[in-house]
Amino acid sequence: MTAQLIDGKALSQKIRAEVAARAAALAARGRRPGLAVILVGDDPASAVYVRNKVRACAESGLHSVMEKYDTALPEAALLERLAALNADPAIHGILVQMPVPRHIDPHRVIEAIDPLKDVDGFSVRSAGELMSGLPGLRPATPWGCMKMIESTGVPVRGRHAVVIGRSNTVGKPMALLLLQASATVTVCHSATPELKRHVQMADIVVAAVGRRHTVTADMVKRGATVIDVGTNHDEAGKLCGDVDFAAVREALGPQGWISPVPGGVGPMTITMLLANTVQAAEACA
Numbered sequence: 001m002t003a004q005l006i007d008g009k010a011l012s013q014k015i016r017a018e019v020a021a022r023a024a025a026l027a028a029r030g031r032r033p034g035l036a037v038i039l040v041g042d043d044p045a046s047a048v049y050v051r052n053k054v055r056a057c058a059e060s061g062l063h064s065v066m067e068k069y070d071t072a073l074p075e076a077a078l079l080e081r082l083a084a085l086n087a088d089p090a091i092h093g094i095l096v097q098m099p100v101p102r103h104i105d106p107h108r109v110i111e112a113i114d115p116l117k118d119v120d121g122f123s124v125r126s127a128g129e130l131m132s133g134l135p136g137l138r139p140a141t142p143w144g145c146m147k148m149i150e151s152t153g154v155p156v157r158g159r160h161a162v163v164i165g166r167s168n169t170v171g172k173p174m175a176l177l178l179l180q181a182s183a184t185v186t187v188c189h190s191a192t193p194e195l196k197r198h199v200q201m202a203d204i205v206v207a208a209v210g211r212r213h214t215v216t217a218d219m220v221k222r223g224a225t226v227i228d229v230g231t232n233h234d235e236a237g238k239l240c241g242d243v244d245f246a247a248v249r250e251a252l253g254p255q256g257w258i259s260p261v262p263g264g265v266g267p268m269t270i271t272m273l274l275a276n277t278v279q280a281a282e283a284c285a
């Protein structure tokens, strides 16, 4: 018997229905939630992410605007556009798709977004709110991972969680969310010796590395919950995660849980972005 599947698509649909109902309630009061998505440059992967976000808005009854700029857009012009969107009452969430071209400082861009409209949750203020346990806008990917863990019914309190990866957008906020839920948290990264020794002790594993087969069957504890954030491609060009899915699913056994790639964290990330946009609109209603 293999581990149970955490179906990110199905969970996403359930949460999106709730998001759509909240959006409709706001729209009925004349405050339809609005998201502005800005893309600078012509990175094909970024263009797909942006399109998916805009489409998801339409499907859930949110207003959205998509602005696409040439790679050469000066930083000052982008900051000016953000200032205008900050002042636009029809826009409750603003997102600049990362990465931005090299001549633009991503930190300056993130900090130029009104913190109340920071639906990516990447600003210093949002990070501070998360660290302090204050309410605020949580980064969509780790927040989606928390929802996936919650959906299993496996308690987080008192469990040992191992997060692999320490980026500001995934690994660090993931560790803070797990800590807030009273897990004992270990954060591993590229300088961690003996990754296997840490993962073997984990009740919950979140892999956010960007490298295939980072988590293999010999590394996991039977009965553990494994969330795969990674997006990679195999030799055939097929999308895959950081976890050796089939073998790890087998090794976890029937009490274990595992999320697939695709169909796991990906749909949840967009869903939590929509949830953040609705939350931002509710906050100013």
Ligand code: NAP
Pocket (backbone or CB within 6 Å): 141, 164, 165, 166, 167, 168, 169, 170, 171, 188, 189, 190, 191, 192, 195, 208, 209, 210, 211, 229, 230, 231, 232, 265, 266, 267, 269
């Ligand atoms: P990132 O900024 O590149 O961070 C990767 C992290 O992995 C770093 O902290 C790095 O350590 C660590 N790492 C690298 N090699 C390692 C190793 N051998 N052992 C242990 N740790 C190692 O990436 P990210 O933005 O956090 O994203 C991680 C992955 O998730 C990527 O594949 C990305 O595409 C994917 N992702 C998916 C979604 C989604 O919605 N599905 C959303 C966001 C990200 P150092 O800090 O020491 O370099």
